Amino acid sequence: MIPEDAETxxxxxxxxxxxxxxxxxxxxEQEGEEASHDTAxxxxxxxxxxxxxxSARPLIARIRAFLRAFPARNTAPLEAYKAFHCxxxxxxxxxxxxxxxxxxxxxxxxNGARS
Amino acid sequence: MERGxxxxxxxxxxMNQLHDSVFPTILGEFAEQEEHLRRKTVMYSWVLPEHLGxxxxxxxxxxxxxxxxxxxxxxxxxxDKMVVLVNVCRIIVSALQSDGAERQSATADDILPxxxxxxxxxxxxxxxxxxxxxxxxxxxxxxxxxxxxxxxHVVHCLAAVTLS
Numbered sequence: 001m002i003p004e005d006a007e008t009x010x011x012x013x014x015x016x017x018x019x020x021x022x023x024x025x026x027x028x029e030q031e032g033e034e035a036s037h038d039t040a041x042x043x044x045x046x047x048x049x050x051x052x053x054x055s056a057r058p059l060i061a062r063i064r065a066f067l068r069a070f071p072a073r074n075t076a077p078l079e080a081y082k083a084f085h086c087x088x089x090x091x092x093x094x095x096x097x098x099x100x101x102x103x104x105x106x107x108x109x110x111n112g113a114r115s
Numbered sequence: 116m117e118r119g120x121x122x123x124x125x126x127x128x129x130m131n132q133l134h135d136s137v138f139p140t141i142l143g144e145f146a147e148q149e150e151h152l153r154r155k156t157v158m159y160s161w162v163l164p165e166h167l168g169x170x171x172x173x174x175x176x177x178x179x180x181x182x183x184x185x186x187x188x189x190x191x192x193x194x195d196k197m198v199v200l201v202n203v204c205r206i207i208v209s210a211l212q213s214d215g216a217e218r219q220s221a222t223a224d225d226i227l228p229x230x231x232x233x234x235x236x237x238x239x240x241x242x243x244x245x246x247x248x249x250x251x252x253x254x255x256x257x258x259x260x261x262x263x264x265x266x267x268h269v270v271h272c273l274a275a276v277t278l279s
Contacts, residue, residue, distance in 0.1 A: 043124055044123060047124025047127075067129075081137075092121045
């Protein structure tokens, strides 16, 4: 079961941004876009999947707290975002829950496969 | 690579949520430049690619470009906004590659006149703020690959129109 906080932040699986991305991708492919963006969408879809993992709950809580505080940060929002983004990337990497998937991305990407 | 995937995913996740806080601020900050661009596009509405030194026969699909640009206000993340702008460039590149001329690939000299004409003709909504938003909040390394190269064309064309 997806924690309520995570569901609000990430969307339900059927309505998540990755699902919307999948719909947009058809348009992009029709426009002849190269696979690089599809690869990015693959990253994102898998990233969201992993963020639903139980061990990512502290990250979700931290992100929600940041988002709640953000409107008050009317000075230097860019700096606040960049610092927080870096911190979250570090923490997500330290969790290790994305590791195997990213390896798969490399091998699938090299064969030109798409999500 | 793991970290790269996390950077992309985290940017997408955060900016999807922060768009409504951040983008209106940028719109306000660059309102004057948006109005300046609007005035320039009206002033130069007679300009065609041949006036800008383009001598080829590429037929740009303006309907496809209009459709692509119309999706811009619905996008939220820097990445998705950049994809829309880069897709516009790709439509132009595609037109250049099928214009019958014998060339290995489309160069900046071919792309820029057509892209300037496209910006003048299509008058994209909030283009200045969109470009600033991407430059500020997109992962820097995502601005330096082949997609970033096409995005740079948009930046140059925007400057060409507004500074002319």
